[in-house]
Amino acid sequence: MQARKKYVLLGLCTCCWLLLFYWGGLQERLLGFLARHRNEVPRPWPDWLDRALLPAYVEPGKLEGSGGVGESPQQRRQAWASIYKDSRCRMETCFDFGRCRGRDGFRVYMYPPEKGERVSESYRKILASVAESRYYTADPREACLFVLGIDTLDRDQLSAQFVSNVDERIRGYPLWNDGRNHVIFNLYSGTWPNYTEDLGFNVGQAILAKASPNTEHFRPGFDVSIPLFSKDHPQKGGERGWLLRNSVPPRRKYLLMFKGKRYLTGIGSDTRNALHHIHNGKDIVSLTTCRHGKDWEKHKDTRCDHDNQEYERFDYRELLQNSTFCLVPRGRRLGSFRFLESLQAACIPVLLSNGWELPFSDVIQWNQAVIEGDERLLLQVPSTVRAVGIDRVLALRQRTQMLWDAYFSSVDKIVLTTLEIIKDRVYAHISRNKLMWNALPGGLLVLPEYSTHLAHYPFYYLNLGVSTGQEFTAVIHATSPLVSQSQPIMKLLQVVSKSKYCSQIIIVWNSEKPPPQRSKWPPMPVPLIVTDGRRKVSTSSRFLPHAAIETEAVLSLDEDTVLLTSEVNFAFLVWRGFPERIVGYPPRSHFWDPVKKLWGYTSKWTNEYSVVLTGAAFYHRYYHHLFSHYLAPSLRALVDRTSNCEDILMNFLVSSVTHLPPIKVAQRKQYKELPGPQSTNMAPWANPEHFNQRQECVDTFASWFGYMPLVHSQLRLDPVLFKDHVSVLRKKYKDLERA
């Protein structure tokens, strides 16, 4: 039996070897055969009978190789640092991580501009953004990153902004260190006629944050590609994108448009000179003009006059607004202003700029927001964009808006994104993943120090297919000393702890008196933690990211809040449906005062609201972290100084993240409402001074954000049977209807 098996095996073996050896010959015959039957099934790769007898690509023992001895890793790393320099820089070899290990971690130092230094408008804005960022330091010793005071944005020698003798000056910087840990911003490099990427000085080992870089020169994982922006680009805030609605079908009047210069000669003219070919006068509008430069008439061809005329007939902004796709071809350089313009206008960019390393390509997935074309395939562009389905158009278009708003709409955002990208590289194991960068609300609002886990944020429940937590933590802000067992806080503790969703209660003790002894507090069915907030300056301490908060949901309460357990339960269930928003009870509203030309604030009853007070509100605990680390210290200082406005600031913050209003839920009448002016109650919030401060706060906050993030809502969420004429026995939240 055994022997037979062996023979069979041997036979098979030989067969296969023969097959293997004579395959070539056999195959030629086969090919001849196939040629006669062209349209039959393609002959797939042979299915070897003896596949098992083929050798493995590597012997199992040799797979790992022998790494035990050989070059010492430490020596190798040192050797690398000397080999991979300049054009071959990487973070591992050209960046000194040691500088970023300080107590404060990532700090950015800015060289003070020298006297009489001419700095362009754009560079001034960049410097201002750095100086205002939370990473700024005035002390070069604690800096991890350095930003030059010399304007390096425009390195076109023909430009008026060109700064000469940069080389000499940076070598004079004692901290220059061949550019290590420096970041150099640049918008224009090279000049007529070649527009090379040379900056005209030796950047050494500095990180280039540059517009229009070519992939060929771009040092991956080291340089940062930034967008080309104009000197009118706003410092902060920035205009929203133009998309107001998701029309269906999403096609606009024109399918595809281009309006711009046609280069007749020189670099970039290959593409620009061909664009007119796709113009069909109907849904594809490609308008070119020859009129640019001083001596355009010298190169003028037969098309020019007619084209120039056509060109004048269409308005660029109107085309932006009325086109589904916008061509973004290369100009002399790879990037152009029209890239950001199209992005903002929700006109899906169709890129024709081969070799362009797209802005923030490290982190942004551009293929979900633009159509990456190929200059060589210009004539295919019309059929390509025609074939894009309506779902895709809707998705691409919304993504242009998301990216515009998250990373591009202001100089602040562009600069901060650059810094955050570098920071993510420096602290790679505490950095954002691609989803954080590409999903709403965008990477700048996701601080990885809080957590690297997606489910810890309020934004990704739907992306991950998980639901929000089932419990909340009540955080009570206490300012009055504990003198009696009938104080409102005692009642509040009872009401809140009775909620089946409450998992813990934290009292932030902010009274001048020390916190009372443990035994003074009533026994609780849930853990009660008292933290002494007094050392941390008062008012904003209620939003400190207390490590003790274990749940995603926070119920923020003032000590004198009057609530029912069923109100709490209902609001919590509502919050679970809107975990990224504030869900609370008493509403307030902002408005524009056209006389004073200021933002105003009102506590009057109105048909709409844009703020809910955080004296009683649910929100995600991540907002504690954002409040303490994302907002400028000056804003928190204002809140602490005046002991006021912390709730307004929280509403500003959350609405700036979500672009949505907070949610007001049903409440019983008794809830402490701001009494009329005749009230004698002198609680701080009843003080007119207090109210005036709040007016000012709204205006101050709006100017820090650079726009008014608050959004109005006209609705309130009530229990389904709220005040309906059905038996109270049917109603789950009947308590809410008691007067």
Added chain:
Amino acid sequence: MDRGPPQCARCSTGLNCPWPSPIPERGDLSCRMHTCFDVYRCGYNPKNRIKVYIYPLQRFVDDVGVPISSTGLSREYNDLLSAISDSDFYTDDVTRACLFVPSIDVLNQNSLRIRETAQALATLPRWDKGMNHLLFNMLPGGPPDYNTALDVPRDRALLAGGGFSTWTYRQGYDVSIPVYSPLSDEVDLPERQPGPRRYFILSSQTAIHREYRVELERLKEENGEALLLLDKCSNLSQDMASARKRCYKGQMYDYPQILQESSFCVVLRGARLGQATLSDVLQAGCVPVIMADSYILPFSEVLDWKRASVVIPEEKLPEMYMILKSIPPRQVEEMQRQARWFWEAYFRSMRAIGLTTLQIINDRIYPYAACTYEHWNNPPVVKWSSVNSPLFLPLIPPRSPGFTAVVLTYDRVESLFRVITEIAKVPSLAKLLVVWNNQNKSPPEESLWPKIAVPLKVVRTKENKLSNRFFPFDEIETEAVLAIDDDIIMLTSDELQFGYEVWREFPDRLVGYPGRLHLWDHEMGKWKYESEWTNEVSMVLTGAAFYHKYFNYLYTYKMPGDIKNWVDAHMNCEDIAMNFLVANITGKAPIKVTPRKKFKCPECTAIDGLSLDQTHMVERSECINKFASVFGTMPLKVVEHRADPVLYKDDFPEKLKSFPNIGSL
């Protein structure tokens, strides 16, 4: 044994060829798709698929008959090529091909004669400076310096390489691939539930540099049992077995099974950057801790490795324990699941590796048809449970131009006219569209219709189908649609206007008036439809509901299974189907607006005379069960809230309220 005749097309590579066989250039580091790739070969194609040609197998020998490779075709490369030929990338027509894959096996550089292999490549009939040729290599370089890319000169050929560093990898041109581990095929490791494991960190590699091993041992001393530091077994006789055994102080462990016992598994660089251990670790669902400076992770162009691994600079090896401890346990679980998914989808076989590589190249050539982040990175269970709403941008559309009311009617003209007159009072109404669903009777002549301030348009349908009400008519020019039955006359203008305002705040949801609920019937073990007044809502009836026109398009063209036909056949449940559809794609609950109203039989939609009887309700329960089985899940979300105007029932002068006339019967 006879080697057989040399079978290079007509001669063998070497000096006695009739033409000199050139050696390709080394490979240009500046190559990118737009400079070194002939995109015209791929062309525009409606399927957006590249076509891949595989050269027939040839045996290359030099002029003295010595083969260019010591192994010839390996099992792995054979599997790769046969996977490509079985895929829909494959073409046998060399003239139509966009990408060419040589049948010369260069997976392992060590078994190659470099110069001769290069010559062999250059003899390929379509070589043309390597243009559009794709080479697969997993083990590049050789002693002593182990280059990180294949040393075979290869002109402009694309390289799918298994150990690129940032200096050799041409971003957007090359593809970084895994080093295939034969254990993927040999060993069956069942997937384990994510969660804490016996060990926290495990190191299983046997060829770790002495310096690093010392470092690991120090970590082991500091943290004891949490670390398991394995090495070769010294007392084993056969080296075949040693690949499957690891030892620690005389204790023997089965490899790779032991990897399943640890939360994190170390993958340190060896002489090469790419390590087959990575594949074993992923297979075991252990989170890889990758320490290989400058290494381009496999398929990093599309895979989000931060969600499946921890990358630590080699220098920080001493801090590894601390760094890993700082990762939240729930994130570790997600990473474990993610790691296993990466192996299953992209590492487990040569087929997976080969087709993933082609898909990546395909995505570059047809970027507008590229797979999404979610497609690449979400494991099936997440793909199943997550949603990516098509209307994801938080927009509150402006009040103007208002909404289009779509009234489905059959022949109840009188009632229809009353509805039209009522709706016409709503300030934000932009247009009224009557869908005339009666083929036997013509709509009343124009002069008889109520005179209203907005355009009124009648469309006649070809068949009396319920789904006609959800057709994305071109006449609907607004985003917002109000679907309303021809007998809903009880809604006030304030209620309708308020409904529209609510829709503006939730444009991706169904915003409707009467709410309904689905319930699980424990006795019957199936879903039940509930129309009683309950504290909860999971559906709103589309007899009066606002929604985005996009959902018309979805209902008409993208409704899963046979639901649409089912609805038309039964003349019932079109509203339930719409609720399923919207909830399924947005993951969100509908919004019921305003208080209870007496609706005249809102369930009996367009069908005249059908009474609200038991059978009708039973049928709606059946609908829920039917739809849930078609969707494969129950997408409906239950909520306990409805939307009212801010000041509803508040003690406030009615005349100052925006929507005073709400809830009146």
